[in-house]
Amino acid sequence: MSEKLAAAHASPHPSSHALPRPKANGLRKCIKRDKYLYLMLIPIVAYYLIFKYAPMLGEVIAFKNYRFADGILGSEWVGLKHFRKLLSSPDFFNILRNTLLLNVYSVVFGFPVPILLALLLNEVRNEGFKRIIQNLLYVPHFISWVVLGGIINTLLSPSTGVVNFVLHHGFGMEPIYFLANPFWWPVMFVLSGIWHSAGWNTILYMAAITGIDPQLYEAARMDGAGRLSQIWHITLPGIRSTIAVLLILRMGYMMDIGFEQIFVLQNTAVLEVADVISTYVYRMGLQHVQYSYTTALGLFQSVIGLILVISMNRIVKLLGERGLW
Structure with a gap:
C-alpha cells in the first residue's frame, strides 16, 4: 500500500x-x-x-521634418517641435473649439432623432405605409454631400430659395443669409446632418426593438398600460444597451467632424465658426505642404478620440450597461 x-x-x-x-x-x-x-x-x-x-x-x-526628397526614413528628427508649434498657434484653439462645439450640437440635437424615429416607426401598424416612410428616410444617406450641398444652397438662397420665399411672403420677414451668417450656419449644419443620417441610423434601433419579447407588451396591455407607458417602460429599456454602445462610438468622433459636409457648406464669411480640424488639415497639409505639422495635429486628434472612447465606455459600465469591452 x-x-x-x-x-x-x-x-x-x-x-x-x-x-x-x-x-x-x-x-x-x-x-x-x-x-x-x-x-x-x-x-x-x-x-x-x-x-x-x-x-x-x-x-x-509627426516627429520629423518631412521632405519628399528625403523620404520618411531620411527626414530629420525634430522631436516634439510640431506639437509645440501646434499648441502655440492661435488657429489651433479656434479650430478645436469649432470642432468640439459642432460635435456637441450634433450629439445633443442629432443623436436622439434616430431613436425618436425608430420609436415612432415601431408604432405604425400599416406595414406598407411604414416601408414607404422608411425608404424616404433612408434616401438622403445614399446621396453625395456634393449633391446635398447644392440642394441645401438652393433651398436656402436669400433670393431664389424656397425657405426665404416662405419667410418673406408668409411672415413678412426679410431674407436671411443662412449659410453666410455665423449664427445660422451651425444651425443649418446640424439640421442638414440630421436630414442626411438620421433615417439610416434608425435601422440599428429598429433591429434592437424587434429583439424585445412581444409578451412584455401583451402583459403591459393586460395591466392597462397605454402606448406611451409601453414605450417608456419596455421599448426604451429594451434598446438602452444599443443606445449606450452607439453613444460610446459617437464619442470617438468628437474630434473628427468629417470633411465633405463642412467643405461643401463652408465659405469665407463663416470661417470663424466653420473652420474645423479636417478643413484646417486640408488647407495646411495639401495646399501649404506642411505634412509633418498636420500629421501632428491628426495624431493629437486620434489620441483625444481614444481617450474619449475609453472614458465614455467606463462611464457607461459604471451606469450598469455593457460597454464595448
Whole structure:
C-alpha cells in the first residue's frame, strides 16, 4: 500500500501535462471545421491591415521634418517641435473649439432623432405605409454631400430659395443669409446632418426593438398600460444597451467632424465658426505642404478620440450597461 502511495506521489499528475493540449487541439479543430468561414474573413483582415494599420506607420513624420526628397526614413528628427508649434498657434484653439462645439450640437440635437424615429416607426401598424416612410428616410444617406450641398444652397438662397420665399411672403420677414451668417450656419449644419443620417441610423434601433419579447407588451396591455407607458417602460429599456454602445462610438468622433459636409457648406464669411480640424488639415497639409505639422495635429486628434472612447465606455459600465469591452 505504501509503495502504491509513493508511486502516486512520485509520478506527476496526468492532467498537469494535458492542460495546454486541449486548447491547441480545440483551436485546430475549430479552424478545420470552419475553414471556409476563416477564408472569407481573410479579405476583411487584409483590408484593415493594409488600409487602417499599415498607414499608422506614417505617423512617425509627426516627429520629423518631412521632405519628399528625403523620404520618411531620411527626414530629420525634430522631436516634439510640431506639437509645440501646434499648441502655440492661435488657429489651433479656434479650430478645436469649432470642432468640439459642432460635435456637441450634433450629439445633443442629432443623436436622439434616430431613436425618436425608430420609436415612432415601431408604432405604425400599416406595414406598407411604414416601408414607404422608411425608404424616404433612408434616401438622403445614399446621396453625395456634393449633391446635398447644392440642394441645401438652393433651398436656402436669400433670393431664389424656397425657405426665404416662405419667410418673406408668409411672415413678412426679410431674407436671411443662412449659410453666410455665423449664427445660422451651425444651425443649418446640424439640421442638414440630421436630414442626411438620421433615417439610416434608425435601422440599428429598429433591429434592437424587434429583439424585445412581444409578451412584455401583451402583459403591459393586460395591466392597462397605454402606448406611451409601453414605450417608456419596455421599448426604451429594451434598446438602452444599443443606445449606450452607439453613444460610446459617437464619442470617438468628437474630434473628427468629417470633411465633405463642412467643405461643401463652408465659405469665407463663416470661417470663424466653420473652420474645423479636417478643413484646417486640408488647407495646411495639401495646399501649404506642411505634412509633418498636420500629421501632428491628426495624431493629437486620434489620441483625444481614444481617450474619449475609453472614458465614455467606463462611464457607461459604471451606469450598469455593457460597454464595448
